[in-house]
Amino acid sequence: MPRPAASDLERAAQRDAAEQLILVDEQDRPIGVADKLKPHRLGQLHRAFSILVFNPQGELLLQRRAASKYHFASRWSNTCCGHPRPGETTPMAAVRRLKEEFGIRVPLNERAEFVYRAEDQATGLIEHEYLHVFYGTHTEAPRPDPTEIGAWRWMSVPAIKRALRLHPEWFTPWFGLLVARMLSD
Numbered sequence: 001m002p003r004p005a006a007s008d009l010e011r012a013a014q015r016d017a018a019e020q021l022i023l024v025d026e027q028d029r030p031i032g033v034a035d036k037l038k039p040h041r042l043g044q045l046h047r048a049f050s051i052l053v054f055n056p057q058g059e060l061l062l063q064r065r066a067a068s069k070y071h072f073a074s075r076w077s078n079t080c081c082g083h084p085r086p087g088e089t090t091p092m093a094a095v096r097r098l099k100e101e102f103g104i105r106v107p108l109n110e111r112a113e114f115v116y117r118a119e120d121q122a123t124g125l126i127e128h129e130y131l132h133v134f135y136g137t138h139t140e141a142p143r144p145d146p147t148e149i150g151a152w153r154w155m156s157v158p159a160i161k162r163a164l165r166l167h168p169e170w171f172t173p174w175f176g177l178l179v180a181r182m183l184s185d
């Protein structure tokens with residue numbers, strides 16, 4: 001995968017800094033908005049989504065987060081994750097973000113929602129999310145944005161579970177939760 005140019009990284013950092021997150025209560029009711037980094041510094045509950053895209057063989061499309069990500073950088077994770085913008089529905093945001101990160105459009109179905117909290121020991125930033133989980137199927141090679149994704153691969157669910165058991169530090173904490181909750185035997 002090509003390395004992102006410095007100007008691409010600067011644009012990505014500016015986009016992240018300008019992004020607004022929707023703060024929510026435990027029932028996912030909006031209670032405010034905040035600049036993207038503030039909820040991650042303070043551990044405020046905010047709306048988010050994770051996407052699991054499978055191929056026809058049942059393998060899951062994984063990404064290794066880019067080294068430039070502000071938290072949990074260079075860790076393997078689910079296909080895509082992100083935050084809806086104020087005024088944007090969560091399903092619309094999921095479709096948008098999948099296109100931005102992987103260059104693909106697939107029909108998505110919401111399968112679950114739950115709250116989780118995880119701290120990045122390297123940065124002190126906290127994910128405290130009301131998470132909406134979407135599934136989709138895709139058959140072609142993705143076209144990832146190198147400012148977002150350092151590497152990608154299709155991987156079977158048993159291989160993912162084995163890797164998570166042997167090397168949990170290679171993965172984002174929310175991915176381990178998704179596998180435990182959504183990909184049971």
